[in-house]
Structure formats: structure tokens, C-alpha cells
Amino acid sequence: MTHRSAPQSRPARRRLLMAAASLALIAPLATACGSGSGSGDGKTLRLWHYEDQNGALDRAWSAAVDEFKQSHPGVKVIFERKTFEQIQQNAGMILNSDRAPDVLEYNKGNATTGLLAKQGLLTDLTPVVTAHGWDKKIGESASVTARYDAKGEMGGDKWYGVPNYGEFVLAYYNDDLFAKYKVAKPTDFASFEAALAKFRQAGVTPLANAGNEYPAAHWLYLLALAKADKSWVDDYQLYKGKVDFHGPEWTWAAEKYKEWLSKGYFDKKDVGLKGNNMSEQFISQKRPIMVSGNWWFGGLTSDIKNFTWSVAPYPGARMTLGSGGNQWVVPTRAKNKKLAEDFIDITMSEKIQKLIGESGNVPLAVRPDQITNARSRQLIDAFDHYQQSNGLAFYPDWPVPGYYDTFVAATQNLMNGSSAKSVLGQLAGPYDTYVSTRH
Incomplete structure (x- = not known):
């Protein structure tokens, strides 16, 4: 494959x-x-x-x-x-x-x-x-x-x-904007949505996003994981069972995505943006929350000089996008x-693994409390949260050749107003065809 x-x-x-x-x-x-x-x-x-x-x-x-x-x-x-x-x-x-x-x-x-x-x-x-x-x-x-x-x-x-x-998707928070608008840091999905609503009431679009590259597709999969278990991931990623794109997980994700668009938690104009545009939204303090990969961590550490920020596991799902x-x-x-x-x-070895961690990456074989850099320790603690719970669910485009482009097009259609049903059908076609012919 x-x-x-x-x-x-x-x-x-x-x-x-x-x-x-x-x-x-x-x-x-x-x-x-x-x-x-x-x-x-x-x-x-x-x-x-x-x-x-x-x-x-x-x-x-x-x-x-x-x-x-x-x-x-x-x-x-x-x-x-x-x-x-x-x-x-x-x-x-x-x-x-x-x-x-x-x-x-x-x-x-x-x-x-x-x-x-x-x-x-x-x-x-x-x-x-x-x-x-x-x-x-x-x-x-x-x-x-x-x-x-x-x-x-x-x-x-x-x-x-x-x-x-390791690599994984987590939450980046602008701590100064959370304090300015008196928004509590979320600890679960309900408090995450409450934070989004409070920012929006204050006239702030809360979530950084980009539709013309992977971030929007990552969001759709992340939302599906909120309703999924490990067997669902194994069925989708490892072909261990039948995948229903019109089942509760994908359907809830697509509908929730459209709901967040309608409420202004995402900006519909983000549909044409690239990943770098998404990170710039966070760096420029236009969006207080970015949920994306740890591969941004080093750049944010270098680029952000004028506000306090932190990282944490995304509070909306037991699993997240990521892998070794x-x-x-x-x-x-x-x-x-x-x-x-x-x-x-x-x-x-512990020495080299600690060096990876202190340098702002995610070591697999060292405990978070062995890292002295406070923000790097937050990052590694977040990854350890998923590694210990078997919570790395890989990436949505992995199962099918050429699926990355399919996902980008499908989530752009979702952002442009297409129905959840039609978008999920767009994703189902290539997947079902490939799985039925892969041997």
C-alpha cells in the first residue's frame, strides 16, 4: 500500500x-x-x-x-x-x-x-x-x-x-489573551467550547486555521476522534474492520465543524490559507488558540517575543493525531x-534523549520531569499523556494513496458550505475503493 x-x-x-x-x-x-x-x-x-x-x-x-x-x-x-x-x-x-x-x-x-x-x-x-x-x-x-x-x-x-x-497535534494557548478576556484554560471538550464562545462574544475569532493545506483536515479528524475509540482508529488506519463514513464519528465531526464555522470559531475566509498563515495568526495574536503539530514548537519559541504562551494536550479527545x-x-x-x-x-540513551527534549523536540525514552526547560517539559508531558494511553491515532490521509489532496478538497468544500453528507461521501469513495482492491 x-x-x-x-x-x-x-x-x-x-x-x-x-x-x-x-x-x-x-x-x-x-x-x-x-x-x-x-x-x-x-x-x-x-x-x-x-x-x-x-x-x-x-x-x-x-x-x-x-x-x-x-x-x-x-x-x-x-x-x-x-x-x-x-x-x-x-x-x-x-x-x-x-x-x-x-x-x-x-x-x-x-x-x-x-x-x-x-x-x-x-x-x-x-x-x-x-x-x-x-x-x-x-x-x-x-x-x-x-x-x-x-x-x-x-x-x-x-x-x-x-x-x-515523536510527533503529535496539541493545543497552543496565548496566555495573555486568555487573561485579558478572563477566559479559563479548558480541561475538557465542554470547557473548550465554553472558551471558544467567550472569545467570540468578545469579538475574537478564537481558532487559527488554514483550509488550503493540512490544518483543516487535521481538525476534521480530531473532531471525529472525540467520538471514536481505538478500535475505530484501527479499522480506519490498519483495515481491521469496516469503516462507515456516514457513521456517528465522521458525521458528528463534519456537523460540529460546520457549527463552529457558523458560530465564528473558525473564519470562513481561512479556506484559502496555508499552514504558515495559520501559525502567523497565532504569532500575531489574532487568534488565541492554535491546535496543530509539535513541529511548530521550535519556530514559535524563536518567533514569539511579546506575549506568554503555553502548550497542553488538546482537551477535546482522548486521542490525537500523531505517531512515532x-x-x-x-x-x-x-x-x-x-x-x-x-x-x-x-x-x-538517557543522555541523547534528554538532549532531544531540551532542544524542543519530543523524545520517546525520557520522562518529562527529567527535562529542565519548562516549556519543553510541557510539550513532552503532553506527548507522554498520549503515549502512555495509547492515544496516537496517526494522520487522516495515511490510509489511501493520494488521500491528502482528497482531504484538503473535502474540507475546503465543507468550509465553502457543502453539506456534511456530501463531504463525507467525497472522503468515502477513494477509501472504499482502495480498501476493496488493495490485495
Whole structure:
């Protein structure tokens, strides 16, 4: 099955940076460690990843390389920074050759990790995962995209990747505007709607949104999750049962979306906006609430200088959009699999996981109370809330090839006045067709 990956659901800014970087292959950076008679004496670890230079994960992986060098004094480390597009487009060809690296960052999903696993190009890491106890550190819902079955579909019983971080959708609050308009911070769906109503009574459109990219579609799925349970998610995402787009979950979500539009909680003019426009609504203090991904967290930390803000789990559902992040994979043709295993283990260590957290990302294997940065601790605490309750429900466009564009068009139609029934029919058609023909 082809799978719409999470990076395609991220802000356009990140996608454009990736595309620009793909114009040139960054030259390999070869670093020879000091001489010695360590366990890997005379060997080489070849490592690829595509994180932006000086970003939170790039800093974490650089620190992991330093740790690896200290514990493997006889090993040379060759690191090559690729772009997302380079790995995505050429992975199958390269991993099936003698040029395969020993370990690389790769995108999660059926069309990426799942496809290569099905083709026999990735090492089954299950024995390694259990031996190191990584499966005990990574929550059940965060590990789904690391495990695949014989068909290459996620949620199987064999680990072909190891994620080190997570991603999810949460609530961002402008604390100053909440105080100015004497609005209480919401703790459940009823108090969330009460907050929306109070802002609107004061003449403020409360919710940041954008219809011409993923945010509006995320809202529709998030509302459906308010009425859903885990079996509903498994039916939709993992094809474990029949999905009824005119059932209570989707119907309530579409009707509630239209209700919020009519009450002015969203602005109908948001239908043509992109994700960056949504974040700007929050940054410019035009909208006091933004419910979106943790991938905005670092940018907001840098960009917001003139008001106080905070993050928390979205109070309207037990589950949220999210998953484990991209993952380390080991090619079948890797020459030094044991060294790759050792490197992955270092990235799962408390030291590196804490560094990920302090840098504003979401580590999978460290407790929130181990993070000293107060706002970063809020972020990680919110993610831990979902990881501990098996509450990561993936993304709405994942189950069907090309479904992202379908979702954007459908939610734009909803914002432009189409009926809930017709919009849900628009979503049902491609899904039902694909599920009936996928084997």
C-alpha cells in the first residue's frame, strides 16, 4: 500500500527547505576516530540522515556520533547528510547495492519503510529491539509505524525501524489573551467550547486555521476522534474492520465543524490559507488558540517575543493525531550491522534523549520531569499523556494513496458550505475503493 507520510503533512516551509537542499548532494563528511584496539578496530560506520543542520535532531545525532567515537576508538565514522527527497527517491536502488550505508534515517509508513521491508531490503531488528529493551522504552502507539507485517503494512509483529522521537497535534494557548478576556484554560471538550464562545462574544475569532493545506483536515479528524475509540482508529488506519463514513464519528465531526464555522470559531475566509498563515495568526495574536503539530514548537519559541504562551494536550479527545517519528533502519546489505546497532542504542540513551527534549523536540525514552526547560517539559508531558494511553491515532490521509489532496478538497468544500453528507461521501469513495482492491 502506498502511504502518505508525515513529512507531507508538515508545514510548507519545511518541505521547501528540503526541496531546495535536494538540488545538490552534500559532500560526505568523513571523520577518522583516534587509533586504538577497540572492539571495532579497523572498521567503518557509514551513517546517513536528513535532519536540518543545527536543528534539534541534528544536534542530538551529532552528540550520538561523539559518544559512539568514544566507545568505539578503532572505528571510522563516515557521515553523509542527505535530503529527504534524495533518500525517498533513491533508497530502493541504493539499499540494493554495495553502496548501502550501515544505518540511516528513513521515513515511516507503508510506502517507505514497509515497502523496503517487504522487498527484503531492510534488516528485521526484532531480536535487537527486544535484547536492548527498546520496545519497553517506546509506547505501543508510537511503535506501530516501526513494525510491519509480511505485506509491508504497519502494525505488524516485526520491527524494521527504531524511532527516537515523536510527533503529535496539541493545543497552543496565548496566555495573555486568555487573561485579558478572563477566559479559563479548558480541561475538557465542554470547557473548550465554553472558551471558544467567550472569545467570540468578545469579538475574537478564537481558532487559527488554514483550509488550503493540512490544518483543516487535521481538525476534521480530531473532531471525529472525540467520538471514536481505538478500535475505530484501527479499522480506519490498519483495515481491521469496516469503516462507515456516514457513521456517528465522521458525521458528528463534519456537523460540529460546520457549527463552529457558523458560530465564528473558525473564519470562513481561512479556506484559502496555508499552514504558515495559520501559525502567523497565532504569532500575531489574532487568534488565541492554535491546535496543530509539535513541529511548530521550535519556530514559535524563536518567533514569539511579546506575549506568554503555553502548550497542553488538546482537551477535546482522548486521542490525537500523531505517531512515532522517522526512524533508524539497517539495510540488509549493511556491512557493519553490529556497529549500527550500537549507534542506535546510543540514540536511545538517557543522555541523547534528554538532549532531544531540551532542544524542543519530543523524545520517546525520557520522562518529562527529567527535562529542565519548562516549556519543553510541557510539550513532552503532553506527548507522554498520549503515549502512555495509547492515544496516537496517526494522520487522516495515511490510509489511501493520494488521500491528502482528497482531504484538503473535502474540507475546503465543507468550509465553502457543502453539506456534511456530501463531504463525507467525497472522503468515502477513494477509501472504499482502495480498501476493496488493495490485495
